[in-house]
Amino acid sequence: MHPVLFEIFGEPFPSYFGALLLGFVVCTWLSARLGEARGIERSIMYDIGFFSLVLALIGSRLFHVLFDGFFLDYVNLCLAPEKVVWPFDASRCAAEGGRYDLVAGTCHPAERDCFAWANLFSGGLTYYGGLFLAAPFALYYLKRRGVPALRGIDTIAFALPLGVAFGRLGCFLAGCCFGAPFDGGIVFPPYSPASEAQAYEGLIPGWESPSLPVHPTQLYELLGCLAIFAYLMLYRFQRVRFEGQVSLESVGLYAVLRFILEFFRADARGEYFGLSTSQWLGLLLIVGGVYFYRKLRAAGEDHQAPGSSPQRRGENEKSEVENA
Numbered sequence: 001m002h003p004v005l006f007e008i009f010g011e012p013f014p015s016y017f018g019a020l021l022l023g024f025v026v027c028t029w030l031s032a033r034l035g036e037a038r039g040i041e042r043s044i045m046y047d048i049g050f051f052s053l054v055l056a057l058i059g060s061r062l063f064h065v066l067f068d069g070f071f072l073d074y075v076n077l078c079l080a081p082e083k084v085v086w087p088f089d090a091s092r093c094a095a096e097g098g099r100y101d102l103v104a105g106t107c108h109p110a111e112r113d114c115f116a117w118a119n120l121f122s123g124g125l126t127y128y129g130g131l132f133l134a135a136p137f138a139l140y141y142l143k144r145r146g147v148p149a150l151r152g153i154d155t156i157a158f159a160l161p162l163g164v165a166f167g168r169l170g171c172f173l174a175g176c177c178f179g180a181p182f183d184g185g186i187v188f189p190p191y192s193p194a195s196e197a198q199a200y201e202g203l204i205p206g207w208e209s210p211s212l213p214v215h216p217t218q219l220y221e222l223l224g225c226l227a228i229f230a231y232l233m234l235y236r237f238q239r240v241r242f243e244g245q246v247s248l249e250s251v252g253l254y255a256v257l258r259f260i261l262e263f264f265r266a267d268a269r270g271e272y273f274g275l276s277t278s279q280w281l282g283l284l285l286i287v288g289g290v291y292f293y294r295k296l297r298a299a300g301e302d303h304q305a306p307g308s309s310p311q312r313r314g315e316n317e318k319s320e321v322e323n324a
Contacts, residue, residue, distance in 0.1 A: 001175045001189055014121050016170035023166025024053050027159035035155045044145050048138050048156065055137050056130030057120060063129025065117045067277045069270040070124070078114035087199050087207045092191070126269075127164060127258075128281045131251075150243035150296070157247035158232040161254055165225040172218035179215025180266040186216045197267060215264045224257040242300025244292070252289040255282035 004012040028049030032042040065074055076083040086098055086107040093100040093107035100107050116122065135153075142152035171177040175192040179185065181203070187210050188194040194211035198204045203212055228250065236246055259282040262275075270277040 001192055002173045003175065012121075014170075015173035016167075016176070017121060019166045019170030019173065020125075023163040024049065026166070027163040030159045030162070031156050034158070035152070038151065038155055040147055040152060040155060041145075044142070044147060044152075045155070048141055048152075051141070052134040052138055052156075056134040057125070059133025060125035060127065060130035061118065061120060063126040063132075063277075064124040067129075067270045068124065068126065069268050074117040077109060077116045078112055081109040081112055084109055087196050089206060089208060092208065125167075126278070127167070128278060128285075131160075148243065150247070154240075154243060154246040157250040158237065159229070160250055161225040161228040161232070164254065165222045165229070168218045168222040168225065172216065172222070176267060177218050177221075177265065178211075178267055179217035179220075179264045181212045182215045183213060185213035187211055187213050193267060214266065217261055217265050220264070221257065221261055224261070225254065228253045228257065242296050244296040248289045248293050248296070251285055252293075255285040255289070258282050259286075 002015050005015040005018040006013050028046060031049065032045040035045040036042050065071055073084055086093065086096065086109070088096060088098060088100075088107040090100045090102075090107075096107075097110055098107045099110040138153060138156060139149050142149045168177070175188050175194060178188065178192075178194040178197075181198075190208045190210055192211060194214055195204065195207050195209060198211055199207045199209070204210075231253070232246060232250055236249060240246065259279050262279050262282075265276075272280060275283075
């Protein structure tokens with residue numbers, strides 16, 4: 001773990017946020033280069049990248065607050081901080097600015113905080129929340145600038161898995177999004193999110209103890225996202241059959257990956273009827289993706305120009321990727 005990247009005027013700058021911003025810069029640059037090769041102005045892609053980042057941060061934070069199981073905690077932090085329990089011992093409680101109850105042996109926030117829910121630096125961002133808010137804006141902006149929407153979205157979506165990979169690297173450095181106990185896994189240090197959760201469940205003596213070995217689910221997802229990105233970049237863009245195919249496969253493959261990995265995670269992230277919030281959203285995306293895949297594929301075949309073949313279109317896409 002390395003949760004703090006550096007300090008700015010005495011304030012810590014989280015490694016997670018640093019990895020997220022680095023991923024944004026790299027993915028926006030790649031999309032802009034590919035967009036230019038496909039006849040889309042770089043400035044359009046940069047505009048979409050900037051505003052999508054802002055909207056994605058808002059959406060991902062709101063989804064975390066509303067659906068990851070922490071909504072009541074944020075409400076209590078504002079209205080009744082004595083109902084919020086931090087798993088700290090007395091010394092750690094004092095260091096964190098909390099109030100320790102000697103009778104109950106529990107630590108509570110010393111003051112109300114009605115804006116904790118909006119603190120992006122405290123962690124708690126969900127990929128799907130960001131996607132659901134940023135994607136409609138990108139579609140709107142592309143149409144407004146006269147860019148074929150599906151062509152523009154494909155140019156952005158191929159880089160999304162790479163951006164998620166950067167995000168999961170940040171998760172690993174922060175210690176969040178950890179997996180279930182596993183003998184051959186990774187041990188996180190004392191006062192890590194994994195130690196907090198395991199202490200709360202009674203698996204270890206306290207948060208001051210190292211965690212039990214856990215599945216490094218952050219690294220699993222990082223590697224899976226890199227594989228999806230490589231597939232889209234090196235294979236799919238060379239064999240595109242219809243516009244929108246790259247976007248649907250990018251989101252669909254990630255949804256499948258995430259659905260599987262959720263079974264190995266142990267962090268609190270909301271659960272409904274035996275499945276996590278992300279799994280339900282993933283199922284929605286998979287079902288919707290299959291429907292639109294068939295619809296767009298049929299439309300692409302109906303409008304295929306005489307003498308044009310999927311192989312020829314794939315050669316054109318390959319040339320665009322190489323030029324980018």
